[in-house]
Amino acid sequence: MHRTREIGTDYFHKVVDCQWACPAHTPVPEYIRLIADGRYADAYMINWKSNVFPGILGRTCDRPCEPACRRGRVEEEPVAICRLKRVAADLKSDVTDRLPPPAAAPNGKRIALVGCGPASLTVARDLAPMGYQLTIFDKDTKSAGMIRSQIPRFRLPEAVIDEEVGYIQALGGIEMRFGTPIDSLQALRGEGYDAIFVGSGAPRGRDLELPGRQEAAANIHIGIDWLSSVSFGHIETVGRRVIVLGGGNTAMDCCRTSRRLGGEDVKVIVRSGFEDMKASPWEKEDAMHEDIPILNFRVPKQFTHENGKLTGVLFEVVEAMFDDKGRRKLVPSGDPDEHYECDDVLVAVGQENAFPWIEKDIGLEFDDGAMPKVDAVTFQSTVPNIFFGGDAAFGPKNIIWAVAQGHDAAVSIHKFCQGQDVAVRPPPGATLVSQKMGIHEWSYDNDVSNDHRYRVPLRDKQAALKDVRLEVELGYDLQQALAEAQRCLNCDIQTVFADKLCIECDACVDICPMDCITFTDDAPDNAQGEGDLRGRLKAPAGNLTQDLYVSGRLTTGRVMAKDEDVCLHCGLCAERCPTGAWDMQKFYLEMTYAGADA
């Protein structure tokens, strides 16, 4: 086998599953340790640098880190990474003096940003300290785009949004023009900006063109528009009986909002099976906790109405069939159609991009699906000084993706404005440092907690359902937060092996609680060799998404092969090693942001 140590920093980065899975590659274990240490502001700033909106994301993130978390593979549930992020935001002291100072003088470059959502705000955050003059345009009357308009206040209080957008505004050089929709890209180009960033999101909610749609239009609402109207105070009530169509997170926000605006009989009715719904499992759980049933395998056929007023929705009952290729198809089950009565329908069946304001003749190319052609690495469009990011670039995703893309676009915009090649990307910064403090003493707490995941306390249901602006999740209290933080396995503290020091005494093999380590005969350096090696480890390494750590040949001709899959990073291999062949070393990886590689 190839010696693992000859592979670059990606190897160690992948071991930190949460950080690898995070689009913004936030150094998760490091900030969790800081929380455990009571250093909340330090934990916040690590997040702020990496994901810009710790307080917002700590309440709303889609948390790609948590399904990846190693803890979920060694016991039942992953570490509550997202809600620990909120802890850092909730408990931190004042951080204003830690923010980058405003640029001493403008650098003479002017950038226009279309849309004031997370992608544009991230670009602005990265570019402002370097003296760029940034102008952000938004059709709404307030900042933050979908963060403010689509996420209900009972999940995300307005004060948190204002605080975190405020940190960006405080960097200076940023002008926000609200109530200013851009209706011509050509006209915007004519204003002489050095670069334009389009972060206008996916603003159009999909409609359902079914019989009765027009006739009953007064009581049929597009989910994201309706949520936005609630957010801005234009809608304050809803009918007693509400049906929400759709199975994504927007549908969950719609039904829970309805419960707070007078909806007593609120149902979510979805085409697919419950398991296949797009909504995150915890959002479905939250909806059901608020007495909202989710009915699956029902395809809407018709909006029924009487005298121009909506009376309900008619559904065809279907079931899932799988063809030879395992693709799912919904076919009629043969059961009679079902009619559900209601006063209002909220349509949350997806959202899409819309660029009616981009002229077709200015050289900006679109693909067949009417999406702009955007480079997946540089986020540059076919017009060199126009960049895209967030939902506007590759369709609807989550805030954390918009942030990650904003960082990348900011790198490109800076390079473009400095006359550098945007295709040359700065590598991330990485360090690997021993954590040994004494004979059996490490700079991290290597004792593994046996606690199960702590539930985040909720506000009393009756009180929560009375006020659409009252935050329903209370967040961890200090004791819960510290206990949850202890569940983190410190996957960034890497087990690093030095072939030359090993005497093959087996001490590490014997002590490893997870049977990760094997000394065995070498295998050929190819896929077949790796498969063979994986099969004859002390515990066969069946998780192919997790790498093997393979040493060079040792004195007996064997190699050390470690399966990273379920390593607890407890450091016992290193404590038991008589020669220091094993060492626990902290791998810290930080992305390189705009201007930092100069």
Added chain:
Amino acid sequence: MTYILKPQLHHPKLPTNSLGFTRRDYEGSVSTLCAGCGHDSISAAIIQACFELELPPHRVAKLSGIGCSSKTPDYFLGNSHGFNTVHGRMPSVLTGANLANRDLIYLGVSGDGDSASIGLGQFAHAIRRGVNMLYIVENNGVYGLTKGQFSATSDRGSKSKKGVINHDTGIDMVGLALQMGATFVARSFSGDKDQLVPLIKAGLAHKGAAFIDCISPCVQFNNHNGSTKSFDYVREHNEAVNRLDVIMPRDPIQVDYKSGESIRVQQHDGSILSLHKIAELYNPNNRAQALGYLQARQARGQIVTGLLFVDPSAGDLHDAVGTVDAPLNALNEAELVPGAAALDRINASLR
């Protein structure tokens, strides 16, 4: 030595045996020996062997004397019976326990100081009486607890960590066990679990006095150039005579080797020892040949390992003494106090 306990979490696919136990259930408390100690590897091998034999932990009694090796029973089989005796007296205590309760499985764990110096006589007599037990000497050839003096098994001419040459003849525990009549004799190496685990299984299944001399490098005081019990020296001079597979009565019998290359030996409990020959001429059923072979190889500086001698039809001390079949704690009052008629019969037989 570690400061934290071994985490309770284990591999999600860790197998269980027919009793529902995982290997981890046969562990004891965390070892306080030096990092890298060979004794810890032997403990791990004992844990693995007991797991594979599917022994109910409460049916095992582990006894030891004094020394680094004799501390180890605390680090395996945490749910078994244990007795830490005075220095060198483990064989007597084990003999007594065995006579009182013949239903338990006896595992004696000792070291070269405990068995070859202060307990040499005890060792010899427990072996020659054929006490049904597995006696493991964790042999590191050094007094580790007292900072590295030569022990009675240190080879003549080997060098201490300080550079002193040993001028005394080393005691060969295997040779001694063969001469004292042990009916199962093996030697192995803590750094070779593939060899050691089957030997422990076979030894535990053996009826009679089973003995394993396990060379176990002392990482702190006897793992240097000039030592004959270091990892490097033992690996370079190790001459295995055979490889052992233990097939329990419940296991499907597989023929691994061509005929002529392996010997099959059935033990009392039905277990089959399948011995794959490595040294062509070595015959593990002949005590006299075994002794000769060992001495010839030793003269060449080789360390012979493997199953060196086995007598599958051996009896034990209970057979020789004619003791009652039940353990003493299971005898009831009627059996213990048989009455005047029985006494009269005994008295009559002696007149």
